[in-house]
Amino acid sequence: MKLLEYEAKNILREYGIPVPPGIVITGKDQLENTEGLSDELAFKAQLEIGGRGKAGGILFGKRRDASRIAQDLFSRTIRGFRVERILVEKRLSIEQEYYLSVMVDRSSREPLILFALSGGVDIETLAQEQPEAIHKIHIPSLLTEVPPFAMRGLLRGAPKEIAPLVQKLYRVFRERDTILAEINPLAVTPEGIVAADAKLIIDDNALPRQGITQDRDLTPREREAEKYGFSYVELEGSIGVIGNGAGLTMATLDLIAVKGGKAANFLDVGGGADQERVMRAVRLVAGMPSVRVILVNLLGGITRCDDVARGVIEAGVPQSIVTRLAGTNEEEGKRILKGHGYEMYDTMEEAVHAAVEEAR
Amino acid sequence: MIYGDRSCGILVTGATGKQGAFHIPLMNAYAHRVGGQGVTAGVTPGKQGQKVDGIPVYDSAKDALRAHDIQAGVIFVPSGGAADSVMELADAGLPLIITITEHIPVHDTLNALAYARIRGSTVIGPNCPGLLSPGEIKLGIIPDHLASRGRVGVVSRSGTLTYEVVHELTRAGIGQSTIVGIGGDPVIGQTFVDVLARFEEDPLTDVVVMIGEVGGSLEEEGAISTELPLVAYIAGITAPPEKRMGHAGAIVEGGSGDARSKIENLRAMGIPVASRPSEIPDLIRGLL
DSSP: OBOOHHHHHHHHHHTTOOOOOEEEESSGGGGGGGTTSOSEEEEEEOOSSSOTTTTTOEEEEEGGGHHHHHHHHHTOEETTEEOOOEEEEEOOOOSEEEEEEEEEETTTTEEEEEEESSOSTTHHHHHHHOGGGEEEEEOOTTOSSOOHHHHHHHTTTSOTTHHHHHHHHHHHHHHTTEEEEEEEEEEEETTEEEESSEEEEEOGGGTTTTTOOOOOOOOHHHHHHHHTTOEEEEOSSSEEEEESSHHHHHHHHHHHHHTTOOBSEEEEOOTTOOHHHHHHHHHHHHTSTTOSEEEEEEEOSSSOHHHHHHHHHHHOOSSEEEEEEESTTHHHHHHHHHHTTOEEESSHHHHHHHHHHHHO | OOSOOTTOEEEEESTTSHHHHHHHHHHHHHHHHHTOOEEEEEEOTTOTTOEETTEEEESSHHHHHHHSOOOEEEEOOOHHHHHHHHHHHHHTTOSEEEEOOOOOOHHHHHHHHHHHHHHTOEEEOSSOOEEEETTTEEEEOOOGGGOOEEEEEEEESOSHHHHHHHHHHHHTTOOEEEEEEOOSSSSOSSOHHHHHHHHHHOTTOSEEEEEEOSSSSHHHHHHHHOOSOEEEEEOOTTSOOOOOOHHHHHHHHOSOOOHHHHHHHHHHTTOOEESSGGGHHHHHHHHO
């Protein structure tokens, strides 16, 4: 889960990484709280998306114009997102920008620290045109801090004062279960070096132990899906899709598209789906008004086909259901479904074909 | 057989849990059919003296290894304790550790893999279905009745999609040498590169099917690393674009990691990429 900028900066501040003085507001009536920040202010929309500066999500201005500027920003919709929170900060006078991040590197299976002497929005262009300008250091996972030699290599050409900030960001990365901790730019200002912008992405598997609950705006169906631990995304078509495993469910959606159909959703019931969960999944998908036919494509590994079959029957939904079951306890699952007159196919190809035809 | 054969004794951790107790009998039934050792011991702390499917359960991996000849471990421990279980098995000296468990926090995985590397253990997973060498050994949860013995290797980041492809191969009369699910997590022990290197050394494998997904660049790295003839399938053409991991993701992983760019990259290397699972058998015949 990606934290908003102000949430990320609160964590950095907790670890002793300097951030610009600032205050979060949810309405322009709270602007009085920004007194004392500075006469020159930055107004930064707090959004989950990146690239908001170029999309008009950051405005600058004087304190006496704060009300007008805040109202302007609150009235904007930036790439589909309404501005509900603004981080009002002292406007920085930046002398130099660096790029600093720590991420989980899939290829080496180790934390990877990146540093560049020129940060800012064009860092990706720099990475393409001058890859050697991005300094990269892998840190063996069992180390709790960055060794001095690695720090020297990472920060060659940069002021020494950055080293403790790298050390602190590495601690944030490890202790807060982040998969990405990024400061861009890390800005040199007359008052010192500060994290002008910050991005923290927390590992979804670690949210419970980090005490983070996601309170996103969910539709009732999405809330239901979350309750049962389904991966669930609503799409535009008329074929409801239930699969087990992200790969197989994705492949099912792909095959529907190849055959000229349109999926209404992506629903991965996960491993070890039992009768109750399958029943819930079928009812959930059937609840979408656009769904004309439901395709249940399940291959049992941890999932047992007999459980699945009983769940499909228990759901008792009005739409027709095309099923394809294979794997553990397959024969029993097939027997149960046939006994209740459900369409059963042996292959994904046949089942998808039938669902696409039926939805026409 | 690229990771073990029928003579390999198997230890299961999380043996008395729901998944462990369900899959131990399935692994043993398979071992019985092919004349293998199967699961010879289980581990669940505090449950020493119990039995699962007739197999003795021990408090620790070291206790189990003192009493049994064991070369591989399969972990069904829930996510909170699974990384610890990897380290326990590595410390006990097991050369091969299959981690079935999903939802392990990635920092726990990083630590466990680093620990296992120091102890010299090979880790497959986490969040994987394990491996199956048809006619030899089943380590994990791959539904064995879908598989058949032959000379095509299968390596996949997915679980159930792997079964789908194996099912298609078997239906088309194409048997498999070994099927390896490397796991769907961002950080995994054995990657495509490692498994393909094993297949390259394997006299029983002629060609390999590589099944990938959106995200990262492990498929491209695997394809570059091997001389073996490959057929690929990448799921997720219709998936909504993966949320990008800041600038860092783009800098390190280059392209966007979406299915289309992966497919283009693989085709540019001359690798046939199936547009659906049922095309895979024909593409393989084209290479044999």
